[in-house]
Amino acid sequence: MNIKKYNHIFIAILGLFLMSGLIGCSKDAASDGNTDSAKQKPTEGGTLNVAISADPDTIDWMYTGATVTRDVGWHIFETLFALDKDYKPRPMIAEDYEISDDQKTYTINIRKDVNFHDGSAVTADDVVASIDRWRKVSSVGTIASEYIDQVKATDEHTVEITLNQVYSPLLADMAAPKSALTIIPEKIAKDAGEQPLQPEQLVGTGPFKFETWDRGSEIVLAKFEDYSARDETDWGGLTGKKVAYLDEIKFQIVKDPQVMINGLKTDLYDYVQQVPPDLYQMVESDPKMDPVSYINGYSTITPNKAKAPFDDIKARKALNHALDKKTIAEATYGNDEFYHFDGGLFDPEQKELYTEDGTDGYLAYDKDKAEQLLEESSYDGKPITIMFSNSYPRYEKIAEVLKEQLEEVGFKVELEPYEWATYLEKWQDPKNWDLVVVGWSTRFSPSELGMLILDTNSSGWYNSDRWEKLLNQWSTANSREQKKEILAKMNQTVNEELPFIKVVNESTLDAKSDKLKDYDSWVGQRFWNTWKSK
Amino acid sequence: MLQYTIRRLISIIPVMFIVSIIVFLIVHLTPGNPAFLILGEDSSEESIAQLESQLGLDKPMVIQFFDWIKNIVTGDLGQSVYSSEPVLNIIIGHFGPTFSLMILSLILVLLIAIPTAIFVVWKRKTVLDPMFISVSLLGVSIPEFWFAMLLVLAFGVAIPIFPVAGYIPMAEGFGDWLYHLLLPAFVLAAVEIGLIARMLRDGMLDSVNQDYTRTARAKGVKESRVLMKHVFSNALIPTTTVIGTTVAGLLGGTVILETMFTIPGIGQLLIDSIHRRDYPVIQGVVLFIAAIYVLVNLVVDLLYAFLDPRIRYD
Numbered sequence: 001m002n003i004k005k006y007n008h009i010f011i012a013i014l015g016l017f018l019m020s021g022l023i024g025c026s027k028d029a030a031s032d033g034n035t036d037s038a039k040q041k042p043t044e045g046g047t048l049n050v051a052i053s054a055d056p057d058t059i060d061w062m063y064t065g066a067t068v069t070r071d072v073g074w075h076i077f078e079t080l081f082a083l084d085k086d087y088k089p090r091p092m093i094a095e096d097y098e099i100s101d102d103q104k105t106y107t108i109n110i111r112k113d114v115n116f117h118d119g120s121a122v123t124a125d126d127v128v129a130s131i132d133r134w135r136k137v138s139s140v141g142t143i144a145s146e147y148i149d150q151v152k153a154t155d156e157h158t159v160e161i162t163l164n165q166v167y168s169p170l171l172a173d174m175a176a177p178k179s180a181l182t183i184i185p186e187k188i189a190k191d192a193g194e195q196p197l198q199p200e201q202l203v204g205t206g207p208f209k210f211e212t213w214d215r216g217s218e219i220v221l222a223k224f225e226d227y228s229a230r231d232e233t234d235w236g237g238l239t240g241k242k243v244a245y246l247d248e249i250k251f252q253i254v255k256d257p258q259v260m261i262n263g264l265k266t267d268l269y270d271y272v273q274q275v276p277p278d279l280y281q282m283v284e285s286d287p288k289m290d291p292v293s294y295i296n297g298y299s300t301i302t303p304n305k306a307k308a309p310f311d312d313i314k315a316r317k318a319l320n321h322a323l324d325k326k327t328i329a330e331a332t333y334g335n336d337e338f339y340h341f342d343g344g345l346f347d348p349e350q351k352e353l354y355t356e357d358g359t360d361g362y363l364a365y366d367k368d369k370a371e372q373l374l375e376e377s378s379y380d381g382k383p384i385t386i387m388f389s390n391s392y393p394r395y396e397k398i399a400e401v402l403k404e405q406l407e408e409v410g411f412k413v414e415l416e417p418y419e420w421a422t423y424l425e426k427w428q429d430p431k432n433w434d435l436v437v438v439g440w441s442t443r444f445s446p447s448e449l450g451m452l453i454l455d456t457n458s459s460g461w462y463n464s465d466r467w468e469k470l471l472n473q474w475s476t477a478n479s480r481e482q483k484k485e486i487l488a489k490m491n492q493t494v495n496e497e498l499p500f501i502k503v504v505n506e507s508t509l510d511a512k513s514d515k516l517k518d519y520d521s522w523v524g525q526r527f528w529n530t531w532k533s534k
Numbered sequence: 535m536l537q538y539t540i541r542r543l544i545s546i547i548p549v550m551f552i553v554s555i556i557v558f559l560i561v562h563l564t565p566g567n568p569a570f571l572i573l574g575e576d577s578s579e580e581s582i583a584q585l586e587s588q589l590g591l592d593k594p595m596v597i598q599f600f601d602w603i604k605n606i607v608t609g610d611l612g613q614s615v616y617s618s619e620p621v622l623n624i625i626i627g628h629f630g631p632t633f634s635l636m637i638l639s640l641i642l643v644l645l646i647a648i649p650t651a652i653f654v655v656w657k658r659k660t661v662l663d664p665m666f667i668s669v670s671l672l673g674v675s676i677p678e679f680w681f682a683m684l685l686v687l688a689f690g691v692a693i694p695i696f697p698v699a700g701y702i703p704m705a706e707g708f709g710d711w712l713y714h715l716l717l718p719a720f721v722l723a724a725v726e727i728g729l730i731a732r733m734l735r736d737g738m739l740d741s742v743n744q745d746y747t748r749t750a751r752a753k754g755v756k757e758s759r760v761l762m763k764h765v766f767s768n769a770l771i772p773t774t775t776v777i778g779t780t781v782a783g784l785l786g787g788t789v790i791l792e793t794m795f796t797i798p799g800i801g802q803l804l805i806d807s808i809h810r811r812d813y814p815v816i817q818g819v820v821l822f823i824a825a826i827y828v829l830v831n832l833v834v835d836l837l838y839a840f841l842d843p844r845i846r847y848d
């Protein structure tokens with residue numbers, strides 16, 4: 001008997017058996033057709049299972065600007081003002097407002113009968129306590145706080161904010177979807193103080209209320225039956241009329257993107273977030289899945305301006321001219337659905353903040369010029385370090401291509417990859433790096449542009465009188481024209497002083513089940529005004 | 535025997551103390567600041583310093599270490615930096631899924647490996663034996679994550695018999711619990727099945743030609759009884775050690791599988807806590823795992839004496 005022969009046959013059978021799964025999958029993926037149905041009547045009820053990639057540190061949306069907190073938090077909490085579909089501030093819990101002639105007193109009327117999840121109605125005292133907490137714990141609120149002199153309730157539904165000097169971005173700051181001015185009951189705001197809200201303190205006015213949080217596993221929200229919706233239907237974003245059709249939303253923490261996609265295919269999940277762009281074709285070609293993409297900030301290269309060689313503007317210009325951003329983008333993102341070339345500090349969809357003026361120097365690739373500028377600069381030929389976090393494959397890829405391009409013009413380069421927590425620590429010390437590659441999520445005001453906060457590690461120790469002056473002008477600008485002019489100068493300043501170099505605008509890919517209807521994404525997932533078919 | 539057991543239990547104390555020193559040093563010397571991670575990249579130096587002070591991270595390391603040890607002695611493993619919950623509660627909360635996965639895997643290992651080894655030894659002169667060697671080698675060699683992916687694609691997606699991820703506690707229904715855990719438990723068991731079945735087969739083949747087996751056969755005892763009574767029971771003793779290490783191996787294997795199957799167990803807790811630099815939880819989990827290893831070893835040693843009366847520790 002030829003034993004070896006039998007061994008081979010057995011292994012071959014086993015292999016075929018195991019591979020059958022893969023073949024089955026590829027057949028699924030090859031089938032075509034997107035089934036976005038015609039307009040149907042919304043169905044009430046059902047549980048929506050959403051796979052999110054990280055467990056939040058807290059669901060206190062005022063306390064942190066973390067994306068994962070925001071994704072859950074904006075179903076529970078609401079703000080006085082909120083951004084609409086075009087990123088324009090509109091009232092949400094506020095009914096209307098008045099600004100005094102000297103532009104230093106804001107009188108805000110609050111909508112009557114807006115209910116908290118604990119059954120009480122929102123009063124001016126709740127709003128005052130929420131603003132007081134926002135001024136202390138929110139990264140946006142602490143900036144606005146410098147301009148606020150006093151916040152007081154003048155009657156049960158009116159709040160008066162007095163400024164110590166004119167500060168026109170106040171409404172935009174109160175509407176910022178990052179570290180937001182969420183309105184919570186006065187007692188909770190006072191009890192929590194500067195600590196993040198505990199699960200039992202997650203009481204807001206949103207269309208869904210907090211139910212349970214099994215850390216590391218899932219967060220469950222339930223429909224808030226006494227929700228007080230606005231009347232408008234067409235504002236979009238985080239304001240306007242919100243209707244909760246779903247009974248329950250379960251945010252389930254799923255780390256592996258492949259598990260997310262498999263779960264979406266087998267109806268385990270209805271919506272999955274942060275799918276790698278490589279899987280776009282798979283999502284698009286499967287009739288049970290629809291791709292959802294939305295803006296998510298941009299990728300950047302930041303030079304360390306606290307030491308040589310990039311304290312020298314000529315070395316920074318050499319760096320800028322050495323970058324072939326088209327090659328970087330193709331190598332990093334592959335599919336051009338997920339990157340856009342644009343030199344503005346804000347995204348084109350942010351109509352109130354976007355201008356392309358001042359962005360002429362954005363695509364400055366010119367190798368000869370880069371070589372010449374490097375020659376003229378104080379660069380002494382010592383290796384420079386590019387630091388990045390290998391927890392994010394796209395920034396790792398950018399760093400690798402960047403190294404090649406810089407070496408072509410005469411830089412010597414060393415790559416320094418670190419896992420995210422180590423990267424953050426190394427980032428704080430100017431001795432540790434010359435360039436960092438990192439992405440910044442969408443910002444909603446010039447004062448929130450973290451990569452330009454003067455003299456900090458996040459800005460690579462950028463110190464600029466010109467930028468400071470522009471920020472001051474921004475705080476007093478009150479006409480649309482004036483704002484556009486300042487924004488153009490801001491673009492120009494960044495393109496000339498090169499505190500950081502913008503690579504490309506990035507889009508995020510999520511995927512949803514075809515059962516989720518009338519879904520409209522914004523800068524993240526919002527599950528009101530959407531419903532699940534049987 | 536009692537004296538030996540007490541001696542062994544006492545010897546656990548210095549082992550655990552050394553483990554605690556090592557884990558504390560590794561955790562605290564690894565770069566990364568929990569306060570910075572919690573507050574995010576836009577945070578100011580003042581807010582980071584304030585949070586560090588609240589978390590007690592601004593104290594000298596020696597003081598932090600002795601504070602921690604002092605609390606452990608009183609049964610307090612500290613509080614999570616990330617969730618402020620007591621570490622012990624967090625570990626207990628996450629141990630259920632891991633324990634479920636380990637026990638179910640162990641049951642699968644024993645249910646599959648032992649009958650397979652006995653059957654192969656019984657049919658040792660047929661083609662089954664070399665085939666068994668190949669398959670068990672395959673089982674030991676396949677990387678867990680790859681095998682898991684294949685099974686998920688085959689029996690989760692292409693032929694959707696099992697869910698691709700998730701965990702339901704046994705309290706919410708035995709059927710649901712089993713339905714969610716069977717696939718990961720089988721992946722986890724696969725490596726150990728190959729190992730234990732091979733060990734048992736080799737041990738049994740050694741015994742097959744021993745004098746006592748020949749005597750039994752000469753006395754006219756049936757072959758099946760010879761195999762079970764004389765061969766199997768003798769081969770079980772060395773296999774016990776391997777089963778002991780299997781429990782430890784299963785615990786290690788859960789780290790990868792819990793992430794792949796989204797099971798909220800100890801393994802996933804450890805990985806998440808490392809990413810967050812949640813020092814008290816990392817330290818607590820490592821100590822907990824070390825304690826399980828030490829206790830499993832002790833149980834294995836005691837089982838020796840139970841299985842083989844010739845072994846005496848006194």
